[in-house]
Structure formats: structure tokens, C-alpha cells
Amino acid sequence: MGEDGIGVDDGFGDWGDADPSEKARMVAKSMYLVLNEGQISAVDDFHHEDLDYYRSSDELGGRQDLKNDVRRFLSAFPDLEAHISDVFADEDDGNTVTIRYEIEGTHSGTFENIPPTEQRVHAKGIGIATFEGDKIAEFTLVFDNLGLLRDLGLLK
Amino acid sequence: MGADRAVADVEDFVSTVFMQTMDEGDVGTVDEYFSESLEYHRSSGELAGQYELKEDIRMFHTAFPDLQSEISRILSQGDKVSFIYKLRGTHEGEFEGIPPTGQKMAAKGAAIVTVDANQISEYRIVFDNLGMLEQIGVLGD
Numbered sequence: 001m002g003e004d005g006i007g008v009d010d011g012f013g014d015w016g017d018a019d020p021s022e023k024a025r026m027v028a029k030s031m032y033l034v035l036n037e038g039q040i041s042a043v044d045d046f047h048h049e050d051l052d053y054y055r056s057s058d059e060l061g062g063r064q065d066l067k068n069d070v071r072r073f074l075s076a077f078p079d080l081e082a083h084i085s086d087v088f089a090d091e092d093d094g095n096t097v098t099i100r101y102e103i104e105g106t107h108s109g110t111f112e113n114i115p116p117t118e119q120r121v122h123a124k125g126i127g128i129a130t131f132e133g134d135k136i137a138e139f140t141l142v143f144d145n146l147g148l149l150r151d152l153g154l155l156k
Numbered sequence: 157m158g159a160d161r162a163v164a165d166v167e168d169f170v171s172t173v174f175m176q177t178m179d180e181g182d183v184g185t186v187d188e189y190f191s192e193s194l195e196y197h198r199s200s201g202e203l204a205g206q207y208e209l210k211e212d213i214r215m216f217h218t219a220f221p222d223l224q225s226e227i228s229r230i231l232s233q234g235d236k237v238s239f240i241y242k243l244r245g246t247h248e249g250e251f252e253g254i255p256p257t258g259q260k261m262a263a264k265g266a267a268i269v270t271v272d273a274n275q276i277s278e279y280r281i282v283f284d285n286l287g288m289l290e291q292i293g294v295l296g297d
Binding site: 054056057086088089091092096100125126127128142143 | 199200201228229231232233234236238240242262264265266267268280282283284285286287289295
């Protein structure tokens with residue numbers, strides 16, 4: 001859809017009602033490049049060096065931890081695809097962005113010491129990114145880890 | 157806040173409703189502030205309605221009678237509101253067949269809500285169920 005290349009051609013599907021504002025697009029583009037294209041270096045392009053990265057567990061990590069998490073995920077689910085279902089920026093100043101997505105992939109690599117099961121997994125997540133200038137300074141993620149483990153057949 | 161109240165500030169409206177339902181466990185507020193045709197998308201992805209939302213609130217309050225919520229980030233665009241929250245409580249009642257362990261838990265969630273005609277018409281959550289179960293001691297690492 002957009003001239004900057006985010007849209008149907010990049011695998012986002014129909015943007016529908018999604019927010020076309022600059023920062024909403026940046027968050028979507030970052031997720032797409034990193035997860036769908038496997039460009040882990042794009043994390044640096046979109047996130048501050050001193051990023052505060054709050055995982056689902058609320059454990060605080062930094063930019064390197066985000067890259068490590070992505071790397072682990074991509075090696076466990078090499079065909080990983082993230083489908084972005086909604087993205088919008090705060091109306092007040094446009095500096096905070098919510099992204100809702102679903103990941104889909106095949107467990108064909110080791111994941112948290114679990115050998116490949118070749119199971120298909122689907123799991124939802126919601127992230128909130130806060131910008132300082134033109135980069136993300138804080139990223140808080142809530143991801144359905146329980147659903148992921150259930151899909152792997154490890155929990156009932 | 158009556159049904160004819162204009163939602164002057166959707167963020168205040170949504171955070172008040174959330175705290176009232178979660179902290180007080182007052183399921184009566186669900187009928188008042190959530191639309192009858194509510195689309196409630198659970199963490200699991202399952203689509204449910206008003207009835208299931210009340211069941212979930214009741215279940216949480218039975219399991220964690222001292223349940224308290226805290227909203228750490230909230231933003232909105234038009235009639236859509238998104239927030240990050242944390243639930244804290246002590247596991248003093250049965251939870252999904254798990255007998256009380258007396259363990260304390262603090263688990264994070266994120267929600268996206270749509271407000272329509274002064275009521276919540278869509279409610280989507282992702283909650284760290286895994287973290288909660290690990291903390292009450294029913295799942296190992």
C-alpha cells in the first residue's frame with residue numbers, strides 16, 4: 001500500500017483500519033523486517049542503544065536481549081511469520097504505539113532445550129513501544145507463552 | 157457514570173471500568189459498561205462474550221480474593237484504548253482445579269479495547285498465564 005513499502009506486498013495483508021501514522025508504520029516495519037525477513041540488525045535501526053525492553057515476565061532487558069530473544073525464536077521456528085492485526089499511535093503526541101500481532105511457525109529447531117517437534121504453533125502478542133526522537137526507547141511485550149507451549153504439545 | 161454519559165476521556169473511562177471489575181470483582185459492572193454484544197477475545201484467541209467475561213472475573217476473584225490491578229501504560233486513538241496492566245494476588249482459592257497454594261503472584265497483561273456508545277464493545281487481552289502458573293508453583297521451568 002504505502003510508498004515506503006509497508007503494506008500488502010510486504011506480507012502485512014490489508015491494512016484495513018490500521019493507523020498510517022509514521023511511528024505506527026515504523027513499529028510495524030521493524031517487526032516485519034526482524035521476524036518475517038530475519039533481519040536481526042534492523043533491531044538497531046529502530047531501537048535506542050539503551051532500550052528498556054520489558055518481556056512478558058516483566059523482566060527488564062536491553063537491546064541485546066531483544067536481539068537474543070529474536071535469534072532464539074528464529075532458530076526454533078525458522079519459517080516464522082508475524083501477522084500484524086492492528087497498529088496505532090497515541091492520539092496525544094503520536095509517540096507511543098500499540099501493535100497487536102500473531103506469530104505462526106513450525107517448531108523445527110531447538111526451543112528452550114526442547115528438541116524439534118515439527119508442530120505448527122500460533123500465538124498472540126501485544127506490544128507497546130514508546131519513542132524518544134525517531135527510535136524506540138521502551139518496548140513492553142505481552143506474549144501468550146502458555147499458548148505456544150500448548151501448541152508444542154508440552155501442556156494440556 | 158450512567159449509560160448516557162459522554163465518554164469525554166476514553167482512557168479514564170476504560171481504566172476506571174477495568175479497576176472496578178478487577179479489583180472489586182463486581183461483575184454487575186460488566187452489564188453496565190460492556191455492550192450486550194461484547195466481543196471478548198481471550199488470551200487463547202477464543203472469542204467469547206459478556207457471560208464468559210463475568211465467569212473469568214469470578215474465577216480470578218475466587219482464586220485470588222485479594223486481587224489488585226495496576227495500569228502502567230495507557231494510550232488511545234479515537235475510540236480505541238490500549239493499556240499494559242499487572243494483576244497481583246494470593247492464591248487462596250481453587251483455580252482451574254488447582255487447590256490453593258498460598259503463593260503470591262504478579263503477572264502482566266495487555267489489552268486493546270474499543271468503546272462504542274459509552275460501552276466497551278470489543279475487549280482483547282493477552283495475559284502472561286504461563287508466568288502466573290509458574291509463580292503459583294503448578295508449572296516448573
